[in-house]
Amino acid sequence: MKRKLLGVIDATTYHEDLEDLLTHRSLAALPFAGRYRIIDFVLSNMVNSGIRSVAIFPKMQYRSLMDHLGSGKNWDLNRKRDGLFFFPSPIVDNDGNKIGSFEHFAANMDFFKRSTQEYAIISNCYTVFNMDFRPILDWHRHSSCDITEIHHENGSSMEMYLIKTSLLIKLLETRNETGYTCMRDVVQDFDHQYTVCHYDYNGYAVMIDSIENYFSTSMNLLKTDVWKQLFLKDSPIFTKVKDEPPTKYVKGSFVKNAMIANGCVISGTVENSIISRGVKIGKGAVIKNSIIMQKCQIEDNCYLDSVILDKDVKIEAGTHLTGSARSPFVVRKGMKQGALMNS
Template sequence: MKKRLLGVIDATTYSENLKDLTPHRSVAAIPFGGRYRLIDFILSNMVNSGIQSVAIFPKYEYRSLMDHLGSGKNWDLNRKRDGLFFFPSPRLDKPVFGIDSFEHFAANIDFLNRSTQDYCLIASANTIFNMDFYPVLEWHMEQGCDITEVRNAGESLNIFLVKTSLLLELIHTRNETGYLNMRDVVKDINSPYRLCYYPYEGYALTVDSIDHYYLASMELLNPMVWKQLFLKDRPILTKVKDEPPTHYSKNAVVHNSMIANGAIIEGTVENSIIARGVKIAKGAIVKNSIIMQKTQIGENCILDHVILDKDVKVESGVSIAGTKEVPRILQKGSIAKGECVNT
């Protein structure tokens, strides 16, 4: 049973509402939770479900994603047989029609033809959740479904289970049927296939906007949400980096925050997520914020409701404020100067 599923991750997803975080990376590679990337959740769920062959289909700005995934070693996917496969779009001048583009799959049809798995699990790369997929497969088979869509509170999680042979048929007949992706198939009320909807009742949030990204990040600080996402027997795996523990000075004050390895905290941190290698100087106050890798925050700064991308430098004495509804975003490598930068 454990070898019957092939994992397919559609990493082509683009959202205009996330453009401030994606000028140099794909949505799948957006940092999350101080040490993860969005793709880590679906990839870890697949691996924890016993899936040993995973294909990733990205389109634009995938260098960061490739660097993060590497050979797949951190997910135990650096195998002689099966393992991790990476299939960038061969035609950057042609549109990729959203989630699960059959055009993109068709360009790599040899991979699907050679796969030995009976069923294929197709998913997007930007949902935060922790799920075992084999109960879905058992339910799918018991119900006699052709296509199963996983839903949470009645909303699609953009996860589809289908026989590999049927997926190949859908790809080959896309020009005749007009189906460009799995969403087209499940939305067609005249579809000849038996469609089923599997209810997932755990925590799940799809990150398709800054609002959802900020909300999902802040909800990590809720112990009830944390316990649903980070399970001992189903860990969320990510790229391993050998860094020292975070150093806290004697004047550091930290409340209700997540702080990754390698940081230096000399100021105050409240209700915030601090990534690897961040430095927060003495007298600085960081509240309700997301600070990404290797950002430096100078002395006596005040940051509230902000999202600072990687390698941002905030000079001493600067105040930056956003709101819960509209957090202030500083893009990768930017420098904040002056006395006050408000929304």
């Protein structure tokens, strides 16, 4: 298996509905569940499936992504042979919502030609799921498929494709003659000469493509049944390890049904919320149904309900911010929000 399947992650996608959270980062690097990034899920799935060579194709705003992944050590991908590879796009104006741009891949043709893996799994970077790709490869081979497109149980495409590496190279080399620009073009062309199969996945999977969707998916993690479908003991989700002290709960603080990462100082109330590393919540502050990202500071006597605070946000004392499940109140990275600003 180690030499049979090549991992390819398209990290170029940009969803306008997530604009407030993508100003300083790519979608792949979007924080999730307090201590993860969105890309951690597909990357961990690949590693857990025995894949030892993974290529990531980002486009813009990928500094935070590269900082997060580094050499791939936390995913056991810092290897002398194979390992983790980055291939930033030389094309600025390509369509960011087509998974697996053939132009982007073709600009790095040597990588695919040097790969020793017989098959490649091409995936988007923004699906929250826990999947073993090995049964899909077995099914693909026994079904004599040329291309397998993975579908969710509701029938929608998960924008993940399994294909022989040699066929992928052929598609890249003939893209100008065929007019195919990505994998979607191939599978949706009724006149192609390939056997295209659909593999139905019935596990938990959500594609993050809007603020509302990101918020609801995050809040659902607070439900035990959802958490157990996503974070499996035998198939862990890996992420960048940071050495930080345990969270400190000051006398008088109150926490109920919340996920709180390391390095926080909690002096107020937190309910039904996700709190990332290094967050400080002041005395008398109340945080409900919210997502608070890394190193935010919420001063005394604030009230936040259905709010998303991006990293390094400061909320001044006495500030009240309220959103809703369908329209959470979003504060962009590094901003300061005060009571007078909301009056």
